[in-house]
Amino acid sequence: MNSCKVIEQVVDKGLCIGCGLCVSACGDNTLKMELSEYGFLEPRQVNSCGPSCKGNCLSVCPFNPEPNNDVRTETELAKTFLKDSKKHNDSIGKYINTYAGFSNEHRANSSSGGVATYTLIELLTRKEIDYVISVKDVTASSAHYEYAISSTREELLQGAKTRYYPVTLAGVFDKVKELDGKFAIVGVPCFIKSVRLAQKVDPILKDKIKFLVGIICGGVKSTFFAEYLASKTGVSVSEYSKPEFRIKDESSSASDYSFGCLDKNNHQNTIKMKMVGDMWGTGLFKSNACDFCDDVSVELADISLGDAWIDPYRSEGLGTNVIVTRSLLAEDIIQKGIESNKLTIEELSLTRFIDSQRGGFNHRHNGLGFRIKKRRNEGLSVPPKRFERDELTFLLKLIHLMRMRIRQKSLKVWKETKNAEQFDREMQFSLNVLKKLTKLNQYQKRYSESGAIRALIMRKVNKVFK
Known part of the structure:
Protein backbone atom coordinates (compact mmCIF):
# COMPACT_ATOMS: atom_id res chain seq x y z
CA MET A 1 0.00 0.00 0.00
CA ASN A 2 1.38 3.41 -1.00
CA SER A 3 1.83 5.44 2.17
CA CYS A 4 -0.17 8.64 2.56
CA LYS A 5 1.88 11.80 3.23
CA VAL A 6 -0.26 13.03 6.11
CA ILE A 7 0.14 9.66 7.84
CA GLU A 8 3.91 9.66 7.39
CA GLN A 9 4.63 13.29 8.26
CA VAL A 10 1.92 14.17 10.79
CA VAL A 11 0.10 11.22 12.36
CA ASP A 12 3.16 9.00 12.80
CA LYS A 13 5.06 11.99 14.21
CA GLY A 14 2.49 12.68 16.94
CA LEU A 15 1.19 15.95 15.50
CA CYS A 16 -2.33 15.05 14.37
CA ILE A 17 -5.11 17.09 16.01
CA GLY A 18 -8.00 15.12 14.48
CA CYS A 19 -9.61 17.87 12.38
CA GLY A 20 -10.25 15.35 9.58
CA LEU A 21 -9.87 17.75 6.66
CA CYS A 22 -7.30 15.38 5.16
CA VAL A 23 -10.01 12.73 4.71
CA SER A 24 -12.01 14.98 2.37
CA ALA A 25 -8.95 16.42 0.64
CA CYS A 26 -7.36 13.05 -0.07
CA GLY A 27 -10.46 11.53 -1.65
CA ASP A 28 -10.65 8.04 -3.15
CA ASN A 29 -11.69 6.67 0.28
CA THR A 30 -8.00 6.55 1.19
CA LEU A 31 -8.38 7.74 4.79
CA LYS A 32 -10.85 7.04 7.55
CA MET A 33 -11.08 8.71 10.97
CA GLU A 34 -10.81 6.35 13.93
CA LEU A 35 -10.14 6.63 17.64
CA SER A 36 -6.55 5.93 18.62
CA GLU A 37 -5.63 3.76 21.59
CA TYR A 38 -5.39 6.97 23.63
CA GLY A 39 -8.80 8.34 22.74
CA PHE A 40 -7.97 10.81 19.96
CA LEU A 41 -9.53 10.87 16.51
CA GLU A 42 -6.89 10.29 13.84
CA PRO A 43 -6.91 9.32 10.16
CA ARG A 44 -6.10 5.72 9.27
CA GLN A 45 -5.08 4.69 5.79
CA VAL A 46 -7.47 2.08 4.45
CA ASN A 47 -6.58 2.22 0.73
CA SER A 48 -3.58 3.14 -1.37
CA CYS A 49 -3.33 6.70 -2.59
CA GLY A 50 -4.78 6.94 -6.09
CA PRO A 51 -3.01 8.31 -9.17
CA SER A 52 -4.71 11.68 -8.66
CA CYS A 53 -3.13 12.17 -5.21
CA LYS A 54 -0.98 15.29 -5.12
CA GLY A 55 -0.48 15.58 -1.39
CA ASN A 56 -3.76 17.47 -0.91
CA CYS A 57 -4.21 15.78 2.46
CA LEU A 58 -1.05 17.45 3.72
CA SER A 59 -1.87 20.83 2.22
CA VAL A 60 -4.95 21.22 4.46
CA CYS A 61 -3.26 19.97 7.63
CA PRO A 62 -2.74 22.66 10.29
CA PHE A 63 0.42 20.86 11.44
CA ASN A 64 1.98 20.36 8.01
CA PRO A 65 5.74 20.44 8.70
CA GLU A 66 6.59 21.85 5.24
CA PRO A 67 3.84 24.26 4.11
CA ASN A 68 4.15 26.65 1.18
CA ASN A 69 5.40 30.14 2.03
CA ASP A 70 2.01 31.79 1.44
CA VAL A 71 0.42 29.58 4.14
CA ARG A 72 3.49 29.19 6.33
CA THR A 73 1.80 30.47 9.50
CA GLU A 74 -1.42 32.15 10.62
CA THR A 75 0.19 35.50 9.81
CA GLU A 76 0.42 34.70 6.08
CA LEU A 77 -3.07 33.19 5.93
CA ALA A 78 -4.58 36.24 7.65
CA LYS A 79 -3.34 38.44 4.80
CA THR A 80 -5.60 36.47 2.44
CA PHE A 81 -8.70 36.07 4.58
CA LEU A 82 -8.80 39.05 6.97
CA LYS A 83 -8.26 42.05 4.76
CA ASP A 84 -10.78 44.12 6.77
CA SER A 85 -8.58 44.01 9.86
CA LYS A 86 -6.34 47.07 9.91
CA LYS A 87 -4.82 46.59 13.36
CA HIS A 88 -2.17 44.02 14.15
CA ASN A 89 -0.58 42.72 17.30
CA ASP A 90 2.04 39.99 17.51
CA SER A 91 0.11 38.21 20.27
CA ILE A 92 -3.38 38.14 18.73
CA GLY A 93 -2.80 38.76 15.01
CA LYS A 94 -4.99 40.98 12.82
CA TYR A 95 -8.09 42.48 14.43
CA ILE A 96 -10.60 45.32 14.41
CA ASN A 97 -11.66 45.60 18.07
CA THR A 98 -11.59 43.73 21.38
CA TYR A 99 -14.54 43.54 23.78
CA ALA A 100 -15.96 41.81 26.84
CA GLY A 101 -19.62 41.03 27.51
CA PHE A 102 -22.52 38.69 26.92
CA SER A 103 -25.78 38.02 25.12
CA ASN A 104 -28.74 39.01 27.27
CA GLU A 105 -30.84 36.16 25.83
CA HIS A 106 -28.34 33.32 25.38
CA ARG A 107 -25.94 33.77 28.29
CA ALA A 108 -27.70 31.44 30.73
CA ASN A 109 -27.85 28.51 28.30
CA SER A 110 -24.33 28.80 26.92
CA SER A 111 -20.94 27.80 28.26
CA SER A 112 -19.73 31.36 28.53
CA GLY A 113 -21.44 34.62 27.59
CA GLY A 114 -23.56 33.30 24.74
CA VAL A 115 -22.06 35.64 22.12
CA ALA A 116 -21.31 32.75 19.76
CA THR A 117 -24.96 31.68 19.76
CA TYR A 118 -26.13 35.27 19.29
CA THR A 119 -23.72 35.80 16.38
CA LEU A 120 -24.78 32.65 14.54
CA ILE A 121 -28.49 33.36 14.98
CA GLU A 122 -27.91 36.88 13.73
CA LEU A 123 -26.13 35.54 10.65
CA LEU A 124 -29.07 33.24 9.90
CA THR A 125 -31.61 36.02 10.54
CA ARG A 126 -29.78 38.41 8.23
CA LYS A 127 -29.56 35.62 5.63
CA GLU A 128 -25.81 36.07 5.47
CA ILE A 129 -25.64 32.29 5.79
CA ASP A 130 -27.99 29.36 5.26
CA TYR A 131 -26.29 26.75 7.44
CA VAL A 132 -24.18 26.47 10.58
CA ILE A 133 -21.69 23.68 11.14
CA SER A 134 -21.16 23.20 14.88
CA VAL A 135 -20.77 20.48 17.48
CA LYS A 136 -24.01 18.89 18.72
CA ASP A 137 -25.24 15.91 20.72
CA VAL A 138 -25.30 12.52 19.01
CA THR A 139 -28.37 10.44 19.78
CA ALA A 140 -27.74 6.83 20.82
CA SER A 141 -24.04 6.82 20.11
CA SER A 142 -20.93 6.25 22.18
CA ALA A 143 -19.34 9.20 20.37
CA HIS A 144 -21.54 11.60 22.40
CA TYR A 145 -20.83 14.57 20.09
CA GLU A 146 -20.13 15.31 16.43
CA TYR A 147 -20.14 18.14 13.94
CA ALA A 148 -23.59 18.58 12.43
CA ILE A 149 -25.38 21.05 10.17
CA SER A 150 -28.12 23.38 11.42
CA SER A 151 -30.35 25.58 9.30
CA THR A 152 -32.77 26.95 11.91
CA ARG A 153 -32.53 28.76 15.22
CA GLU A 154 -33.98 25.73 17.03
CA GLU A 155 -31.43 23.34 15.54
CA LEU A 156 -28.62 25.75 16.33
CA LEU A 157 -29.55 26.07 19.99
CA GLN A 158 -28.89 22.33 20.42
CA GLY A 159 -25.18 23.08 20.02
CA ALA A 160 -24.92 26.11 22.29
CA LYS A 161 -22.40 24.70 24.79
CA THR A 162 -18.72 23.83 24.72
CA ARG A 163 -17.78 20.16 24.46
CA TYR A 164 -14.33 19.02 25.57
CA TYR A 165 -14.55 15.89 23.49
CA PRO A 166 -12.85 14.77 20.24
CA VAL A 167 -14.81 15.66 17.12
CA THR A 168 -13.84 15.81 13.47
CA LEU A 169 -14.81 17.74 10.34
CA ALA A 170 -14.19 14.65 8.19
CA GLY A 171 -17.02 14.27 5.70
CA VAL A 172 -18.58 17.63 6.56
CA PHE A 173 -17.10 19.39 3.53
CA ASP A 174 -18.70 16.84 1.22
CA LYS A 175 -22.06 18.10 2.54
CA VAL A 176 -20.92 21.70 2.09
CA LYS A 177 -20.36 21.03 -1.60
CA GLU A 178 -23.66 19.16 -1.96
CA LEU A 179 -25.91 21.81 -0.38
CA ASP A 180 -26.74 25.13 -2.01
CA GLY A 181 -26.09 28.12 0.20
CA LYS A 182 -23.54 29.78 2.47
CA PHE A 183 -22.05 28.32 5.66
CA ALA A 184 -20.68 29.38 9.02
CA ILE A 185 -18.37 27.03 10.93
CA VAL A 186 -17.51 26.99 14.63
CA GLY A 187 -14.13 25.66 15.69
CA VAL A 188 -11.03 25.84 17.87
CA PRO A 189 -7.83 27.44 16.46
CA CYS A 190 -6.37 24.39 14.69
CA PHE A 191 -9.72 23.50 13.12
CA ILE A 192 -10.24 27.05 11.91
CA LYS A 193 -6.76 27.02 10.39
CA SER A 194 -7.53 23.77 8.56
CA VAL A 195 -10.70 25.34 7.16
CA ARG A 196 -8.72 28.32 5.87
CA LEU A 197 -6.16 25.99 4.31
CA ALA A 198 -8.98 24.07 2.60
CA GLN A 199 -10.44 27.34 1.33
CA LYS A 200 -7.02 28.24 -0.05
CA VAL A 201 -6.90 24.98 -1.99
CA ASP A 202 -10.55 24.78 -3.10
CA PRO A 203 -12.30 27.90 -4.50
CA ILE A 204 -15.71 26.29 -3.96
CA LEU A 205 -15.10 26.19 -0.22
CA LYS A 206 -13.78 29.74 -0.25
CA ASP A 207 -17.02 30.90 -1.85
CA LYS A 208 -19.45 28.86 0.25
CA ILE A 209 -17.90 29.25 3.71
CA LYS A 210 -18.91 32.78 4.63
CA PHE A 211 -18.06 33.11 8.32
CA LEU A 212 -15.89 31.42 10.95
CA VAL A 213 -16.53 31.57 14.69
CA GLY A 214 -13.38 30.78 16.65
CA ILE A 215 -13.49 29.37 20.17
CA ILE A 216 -10.40 30.06 22.26
CA CYS A 217 -9.09 26.69 23.39
CA GLY A 218 -7.14 25.41 26.38
CA GLY A 219 -6.19 22.22 24.55
CA VAL A 220 -7.95 19.37 22.73
CA LYS A 221 -8.84 16.59 25.14
CA SER A 222 -8.95 12.83 24.67
CA GLY A 277 -8.18 19.67 40.42
CA ASP A 278 -6.40 21.51 37.62
CA MET A 279 -7.32 19.81 34.37
CA TRP A 280 -5.83 22.49 32.10
CA GLY A 281 -2.56 23.84 33.45
CA THR A 282 -1.27 20.33 34.12
CA GLY A 283 -1.70 18.97 30.59
CA LEU A 284 -3.84 16.02 31.64
CA PHE A 285 -5.43 14.10 28.73
CA LYS A 286 -4.28 16.73 26.20
CA SER A 287 -3.23 16.13 22.60
CA ASN A 288 0.50 16.28 21.94
CA ALA A 289 -0.15 18.53 18.93
CA CYS A 290 -1.48 21.24 21.26
CA ASP A 291 2.04 21.72 22.64
CA PHE A 292 3.08 22.95 19.18
CA CYS A 293 0.26 25.42 18.54
CA ASP A 294 1.00 29.15 18.85
CA ASP A 295 -2.49 30.47 18.04
CA VAL A 296 -4.02 31.49 21.36
CA SER A 297 -6.81 33.75 20.11
CA VAL A 298 -8.04 31.94 16.95
CA GLU A 299 -6.33 34.42 14.65
CA LEU A 300 -8.02 33.24 11.44
CA ALA A 301 -11.66 33.46 12.54
CA ASP A 302 -14.04 36.30 11.69
CA ILE A 303 -14.82 36.55 15.38
CA SER A 304 -12.88 34.99 18.26
CA LEU A 305 -14.57 34.20 21.57
CA GLY A 306 -13.33 32.97 24.93
CA ASP A 307 -13.89 33.23 28.66
CA ALA A 308 -13.09 36.50 30.44
CA TRP A 309 -10.76 35.16 33.14
CA ILE A 310 -10.12 38.60 34.65
CA ASP A 311 -11.85 40.77 37.24
CA PRO A 312 -14.58 41.81 37.47
CA TYR A 313 -15.96 39.36 34.89
CA ARG A 314 -14.73 36.11 36.43
CA SER A 315 -16.80 36.76 39.56
CA GLU A 316 -20.01 36.35 37.54
CA GLY A 317 -21.27 32.77 37.60
CA LEU A 318 -23.17 33.01 34.31
CA GLY A 319 -19.95 33.74 32.42
CA THR A 320 -18.64 36.52 30.20
CA ASN A 321 -17.04 36.41 26.77
CA VAL A 322 -13.91 38.14 25.62
CA ILE A 323 -14.35 39.02 21.96
CA VAL A 324 -12.05 39.83 19.04
CA THR A 325 -13.66 41.05 15.82
CA ARG A 326 -11.59 40.50 12.69
CA SER A 327 -14.06 41.14 9.83
CA LEU A 328 -16.41 44.04 9.12
CA LEU A 329 -19.39 41.69 9.30
CA ALA A 330 -18.36 40.50 12.77
CA GLU A 331 -17.82 44.09 13.93
CA ASP A 332 -21.23 45.14 12.59
CA ILE A 333 -22.98 42.26 14.39
CA ILE A 334 -21.42 43.31 17.69
CA GLN A 335 -22.13 47.00 17.22
CA LYS A 336 -25.75 46.43 16.17
CA GLY A 337 -26.22 44.10 19.12
CA ILE A 338 -25.00 46.79 21.50
CA GLU A 339 -27.27 49.42 19.90
CA SER A 340 -30.34 47.17 20.16
CA ASN A 341 -29.54 46.21 23.79
CA LYS A 342 -29.36 42.54 22.82
CA LEU A 343 -25.74 42.49 23.90
CA THR A 344 -24.24 43.84 27.11
CA ILE A 345 -20.75 44.57 25.92
CA GLU A 346 -17.97 47.05 26.58
CA GLU A 347 -14.69 47.68 24.83
CA LEU A 348 -11.73 45.88 26.35
CA SER A 349 -8.17 47.11 25.96
CA LEU A 350 -5.72 44.85 24.17
CA THR A 351 -3.70 44.56 27.37
CA ARG A 352 -6.74 43.44 29.33
CA PHE A 353 -7.66 40.92 26.64
CA ILE A 354 -4.19 39.40 26.77
CA ASP A 355 -4.40 39.30 30.58
CA SER A 356 -7.69 37.37 30.28
CA GLN A 357 -5.84 34.58 28.46
CA ARG A 358 -2.51 34.92 30.27
CA GLY A 359 -2.11 31.19 30.89
CA GLY A 360 -2.55 30.46 27.20
CA PHE A 361 -0.01 33.06 26.13
CA ASN A 362 2.51 31.90 28.72
CA HIS A 363 2.25 28.31 27.54
CA ARG A 364 1.82 28.70 23.77
CA HIS A 365 4.12 31.66 23.20
CA ASN A 366 6.64 31.91 26.04
CA GLY A 367 7.12 28.16 26.48
CA LEU A 368 6.92 27.09 22.84
CA GLY A 369 10.59 27.62 22.01
CA PHE A 370 11.67 25.21 24.74
CA ARG A 371 9.32 22.49 23.53
CA ILE A 372 10.37 22.99 19.90
CA LYS A 373 14.05 22.75 20.83
CA LYS A 374 13.42 19.57 22.80
CA ARG A 375 11.49 18.00 19.91
CA ARG A 376 14.17 18.86 17.37
CA ASN A 377 16.82 17.43 19.65
CA GLU A 378 14.86 14.18 19.46
CA GLY A 379 15.14 14.30 15.65
CA LEU A 380 11.50 15.24 15.06
CA SER A 381 10.21 17.96 12.73
CA VAL A 382 8.07 20.89 13.82
CA PRO A 383 5.74 23.03 11.69
CA PRO A 384 6.93 26.63 11.19
CA LYS A 385 6.13 28.72 14.27
CA ARG A 386 6.42 32.42 15.14
CA PHE A 387 7.51 32.06 18.78
CA GLU A 388 10.62 29.90 18.74
CA ARG A 389 12.87 31.80 21.16
CA ASP A 390 13.80 29.75 24.19
CA GLU A 391 14.12 32.30 26.99
CA LEU A 392 12.68 30.34 29.90
CA THR A 393 14.39 30.21 33.26
CA PHE A 394 15.66 26.82 34.37
CA LEU A 395 12.70 26.52 36.75
CA LEU A 396 10.16 27.26 34.02
CA LYS A 397 11.81 24.67 31.79
CA LEU A 398 11.27 22.12 34.53
CA ILE A 399 7.61 23.14 34.77
CA HIS A 400 7.06 22.76 31.03
CA LEU A 401 8.91 19.45 31.02
CA MET A 402 6.68 18.16 33.82
CA ARG A 403 3.55 19.22 31.93
CA MET A 404 4.72 17.27 28.89
CA ARG A 405 5.45 14.19 30.99
CA ILE A 406 2.12 14.45 32.84
CA ARG A 407 0.25 14.71 29.53
CA GLN A 408 1.89 11.53 28.27
CA LYS A 409 1.63 9.66 31.55
CA SER A 410 -2.05 10.52 32.06
CA LEU A 411 -2.98 8.85 28.78
CA LYS A 412 -1.01 5.70 29.53
CA VAL A 413 -2.28 5.41 33.10
CA TRP A 414 -5.94 5.95 32.18
CA LYS A 415 -5.71 3.40 29.36
CA GLU A 416 -4.62 0.85 31.95
CA THR A 417 -6.85 1.81 34.87
CA LYS A 418 -10.17 3.28 33.66
CA ASN A 419 -10.84 4.12 37.30
CA ALA A 420 -10.53 7.63 38.75
CA GLU A 421 -9.46 6.55 42.22
CA GLN A 422 -6.62 4.39 40.96
CA PHE A 423 -5.65 7.00 38.36
CA ASP A 424 -5.40 9.71 41.03
CA ARG A 425 -3.09 7.54 43.13
CA GLU A 426 -0.75 6.81 40.24
CA MET A 427 -0.64 10.44 39.08
CA GLN A 428 -0.32 12.02 42.53
CA PHE A 429 3.48 12.14 42.72
CA SER A 430 3.92 13.78 39.30
CA LEU A 431 1.17 16.29 39.96
CA ASN A 432 2.65 17.16 43.34
CA VAL A 433 6.07 17.78 41.79
CA LEU A 434 4.49 20.12 39.23
CA LYS A 435 2.59 21.92 41.97
CA LYS A 436 5.76 22.43 44.01
CA LEU A 437 7.72 23.65 41.01
CA THR A 438 4.92 26.13 40.28
CA LYS A 439 5.08 27.41 43.86
CA LEU A 440 8.82 27.88 43.58
CA ASN A 441 8.32 29.85 40.38
CA GLN A 442 5.90 32.12 42.20
CA TYR A 443 8.51 32.72 44.90
CA GLN A 444 11.07 33.51 42.23
CA LYS A 445 8.77 36.09 40.67
CA ARG A 446 8.37 37.86 43.99
CA TYR A 447 12.01 38.00 44.92
CA SER A 448 15.31 38.66 43.17
CA GLU A 449 18.00 36.01 43.29
CA SER A 450 20.74 37.95 45.04
CA GLY A 451 22.18 38.04 48.54
CA ALA A 452 19.85 37.41 51.45
CA ILE A 453 16.87 36.98 49.14
CA ARG A 454 18.54 34.00 47.48
CA ALA A 455 18.95 32.39 50.89
CA LEU A 456 15.24 32.97 51.53
CA ILE A 457 14.37 31.22 48.27
CA MET A 458 16.57 28.27 49.16
CA ARG A 459 14.79 27.94 52.50
CA LYS A 460 11.51 27.93 50.60
CA VAL A 461 12.88 25.29 48.20
CA ASN A 462 13.88 23.06 51.09
CA LYS A 463 10.52 23.56 52.76
CA VAL A 464 8.53 22.76 49.62
CA PHE A 465 10.47 19.55 48.93
CA LYS A 466 10.74 18.49 52.55
Missing part, protein backbone atom coordinates in the same frame (compact mmCIF):
# COMPACT_ATOMS: atom_id res chain seq x y z
CA THR A 223 -12.13 10.81 25.23
CA PHE A 224 -10.31 9.78 28.41
CA PHE A 225 -11.08 13.21 29.89
CA ALA A 226 -14.84 12.61 29.83
CA GLU A 227 -14.38 9.05 31.07
CA TYR A 228 -12.27 10.23 33.99
CA LEU A 229 -14.79 12.91 34.99
CA ALA A 230 -17.65 10.43 34.72
CA SER A 231 -15.73 8.06 36.99
CA LYS A 232 -15.20 10.91 39.47
CA THR A 233 -18.98 11.34 39.70
CA GLY A 234 -19.31 7.64 40.52
CA VAL A 235 -20.59 6.49 37.13
CA SER A 236 -18.97 3.53 35.40
CA VAL A 237 -16.96 4.41 32.29
CA SER A 238 -18.93 1.84 30.30
CA GLU A 239 -22.32 3.24 31.38
CA TYR A 240 -22.12 7.04 31.29
CA SER A 241 -23.84 9.19 28.67
CA LYS A 242 -24.62 12.85 27.91
CA PRO A 243 -21.45 14.36 29.38
CA GLU A 244 -21.94 18.05 30.14
CA PHE A 245 -18.76 19.96 30.80
CA ARG A 246 -19.86 23.44 31.89
CA ILE A 247 -22.81 23.39 34.29
CA LYS A 248 -22.92 26.93 35.65
CA ASP A 249 -23.55 28.08 39.19
CA GLU A 250 -25.18 31.50 38.89
CA SER A 251 -24.60 32.22 42.58
CA SER A 252 -20.85 31.60 42.36
CA SER A 253 -17.94 32.58 40.11
CA ALA A 254 -17.39 31.79 36.43
CA SER A 255 -14.74 29.17 37.23
CA ASP A 256 -16.96 27.39 39.78
CA TYR A 257 -18.75 25.14 37.30
CA SER A 258 -19.57 21.43 37.37
CA PHE A 259 -19.27 18.39 35.16
CA GLY A 260 -22.30 16.16 34.85
CA CYS A 261 -23.33 12.97 33.07
CA LEU A 262 -26.15 10.45 33.07
CA ASP A 263 -25.80 6.99 34.60
CA LYS A 264 -27.50 3.84 33.28
CA ASN A 265 -30.76 4.90 34.98
CA ASN A 266 -30.65 8.32 33.24
CA HIS A 267 -29.96 10.02 36.55
CA GLN A 268 -27.57 12.97 36.35
CA ASN A 269 -24.47 12.75 38.51
CA THR A 270 -22.35 15.90 38.95
CA ILE A 271 -19.11 17.03 40.50
CA LYS A 272 -17.64 20.51 40.98
CA MET A 273 -14.57 20.89 38.80
CA LYS A 274 -12.68 22.60 41.63
CA MET A 275 -12.96 19.28 43.50
CA VAL A 276 -11.29 17.49 40.59
